[in-house]
Amino acid sequence: MTRLVTQSAPPQDDSTSEVTNPWPALWALVIGFFMILVDLTIVTVATPTIIEDLDASVNDVVWVTSAYMLAYAVPVLITGRLGDRFGSKNLYLAGLTVFTLASLWCGLTTTVEALIVARIVQGFGASMMTPQTMAIITRIFPPAQRGSAMAVWGATAGVAMVVGPILGGVLTDGLGWEWIFFVNIPVGIVAFAMAWRRVPALPTHAHSFDWLGVALSGAAMFLLCFGIQEGHQEDWAGWIVAMITAGAVLLAIFILWQRLNRAEPLVPLSLFKDRNFSVSTVAIACMGSIAAAFGFPLMLYAQAVRGYSPTEAALLMVPMAVMSIFLARPIGRLTDRLHPRLITGFGFAVSLFGFLLLLWRLQPDVAVWELGVAMGVVGVGNACIWAPTAATANRNLPMSLAGAGAGVYNATRQVGSVLGAAAIAVLMDSRLAHYLPGAAAHGDAGADKIADPHAAALFSNAMQDALWLPASMYAVGLVAVLFYEAPKHAGFGGAPVAAPAAGIKE
Template sequence: MTSSAPIPEAATTPAESASPWPALWALVIGFFMILVDLTIVTVATPTIIEKLDASVNDVVWVSSAYMLAYAVPVLITGRLGDRFGSKYIYLAGLTVFTLASLWCGLTTTVGALILARVVQGLGASMMTPQTMAIITRIFPAASRGQAMAIWGATAGVALVVGPVLGGVLTDSLGWEWIFFVNIPVGIVAFVMAVLKVPALPTHAHRFDWLGVVLSGSAMFLLCFGIQEGHQKDWAGWIIAMIAGGVVLLVLFLVWQRLNRAEPLVPLSLFRDRNFTVSNAAITCMGAIAASFGFPLMLYAQAVRGYSPLQAALLMVPMAVMSIFLARLVGSLSDRLHPRRVLGFGFATALLGFLLLTWRLSPGVAVWELAVPMGVIGVGNAFIWAPTATTANRNLPMSLAGAGAGVYNATRQVGSVLGAAAIAVLMDSRLAHYLPGAAAHGDAGAAQIRDPHVAELFSKAMQQSLWLPTAMYVVGLIAVMFYERPRHEGFGGHAAAAAAPQGAPAEGR
């Protein structure tokens, strides 16, 4: 490096003389845990329906409450990290999350479980933006792509491992243990973070409280209205809630543009096309991850008579391929155009989902389900990590914290809307094929013995899977708009930078 070369901002942090990798692994433990809890409930859905005398919609709210409480505050919690220290906000959130996990396992009613999940989601919202912001600040630009690849791959693997772990615990120890397992993991994560994560410099911020109120109210009205709409026959007050949510969302965006002090979401972030496209892609993936497990697990347990563990094993091919390809994909993300990497990922996962949906019937052979799941895993491996890596490639360090908050918020928004939409779709399809099943949860509580009923239930779940399939289509279209990255070390970047102004840039 010549004397005129800029010093990486990460080098000005207290961690400049120490390797940042131990801090990354310490953060990954907690990040992995809170993402596992996004999907770990799906495989236990039939058991919770039976043990807590709940409906399908009630149990979907067990996940939606967590996602909603996770999504709404995540923008402001990112700023809290900048103000009071990312390490300390992370540790506070980890404490809240771990204690709320204990509360979840001790509940005896579905209402109490939903309330405990709200608190658990608040803890997760304090943790997530700190992980991405800390990684961005402690890693120099040359190795930041590798670190973000691990962070992104952790998200993809965690959302697949959740149902598998949930099946093992539900089958062997009971549904309560899908929450109790977080306690020892949370303690280990806390100790590791105290020892390995540096306390970074803080910055004064003015908090956009009006933005917080507008965004939070909009999200709540939209998600509650969408999820409860079918249950309430789309009554006038439900339509009013949804309309009110849209109005508040528009007002939020207008306020962010007018706020000259320090908006909650700096709209200048979206001038970077790759950041915008990455947010669209991760919104789709959030919706997919939150939605596809419910119909698949209900089909496996109600139609095929699988135990929670056996049902969860259907996810293993997806998890194996995601883990196996993580390192390869991480290296490709630094060298190949993101349009090629993510285009391949979305197209492959879409193919796998079309195969899975086509073959979802009572008598299909297990391998005919395992193969599509493996194909989906290959596709997802080329989506999760590259999306996270590409999102902040071109952002200046001064906007890293804000970018991390927005990126995580959009992923959670996708998760909330995906969970709400799948509840509506499953209720609708069950009401069409098996009137009464959606309201009482009878079809999902035990194996269906009547072949005719099993066939109808399979059709309902099969048609519900068109939601995540459609999200893969939207994601595939979105990533076609990626432009050539501008980060140092990208193939051909130096030549492109040296080209005369106005010369065409290859691959844009």
């Protein structure tokens, strides 16, 4: 049952009337959001160089990314609520400060262990920022413009996914791998100044925080992800199996607690009564796992098998990036008018086709244009996924659940990323151990080209096998988005665009 809140009610759930032109605030937020998402993938192309410079293993360097994503994913549920309580702008600026300082720390480290610790701090800063961006956009844009605004936000995630490796390659080749982190410092300063000036300070309201839910979800995620990633290294010892089992049990207890908590659960399960929100969380979890997973095998193949420099390897991503950027605007325009099943279903199907083409042709002597075509096809599909999924996820949610919805959506994407990175590490290690025993540890996975043609072919086979993981995620996402229902927002299917009410509560 819904009821209209009169104009005299406190403006804690809707702030559209306070911002006459919300677009400058959106662009200010996009800069910081783009930066933290680039850092999800920027390390992938520098992986061989970091392995060599820091005398690390493939699994160690994958943890450089996994640690960031884990620290990003675990707190993001509670940071969304903290933004509602203490101000989304305040949390965003605080997180941006932590992220920027941690980036400096990352660049100054000299051991892989120290780099992992610094990345944990960096990920925590990112977790403070991300839900604020989505919640602020939801609150400052009127319903008739919210789809277009969220399309920009979602497209930013898709573009960042492919720009990260390209930027990482250029910086690693030109200045050294440390600069993939140092570059965040000037960008962070500019993003802080713009957000300080252009993002409004929205009304806040009290929350009761579900600290038990935070503890349960954090422990479950750590046990599951650490157990999955280290399982192959430890030959699936009893304590690894126990860790994964304990994580699964804690996750079940967390879900049960969210159902029983009558105060204010960390994850209001009522969110999932909206079918489109539920479908969107599945779709974005798949995309998170793909974004985190596919870069590692591809970049290792390009540098170890083909002998590419980091920049040359990153250029394999250019067709994907070009198509994602070129199509972002027209797809954004369609988001408010077309059924989300049509757009995202087409996107997942095309991306899956492109990825299967890439898998088929990933051989030592394949022409580079063939890889480029496959990546371009994947880029076309991705452009039809990121923005429409983000726009559809929160379209029907009331303003009172803006922070919670943003937190759950972003946490879901990050959970997918963490599990994707953990699983790809297992697959790469196991397939390298199968084809080239000893290559998973050092040497053959480093920055130098594999001279032996037979070994190069086996290495390619190992990377092909690992890439079946992201391919399967595209297939899962395709099935999920077929369950989208027709939206009911203003403007869709000829529905009239009504003036926004002062606020809507459930």
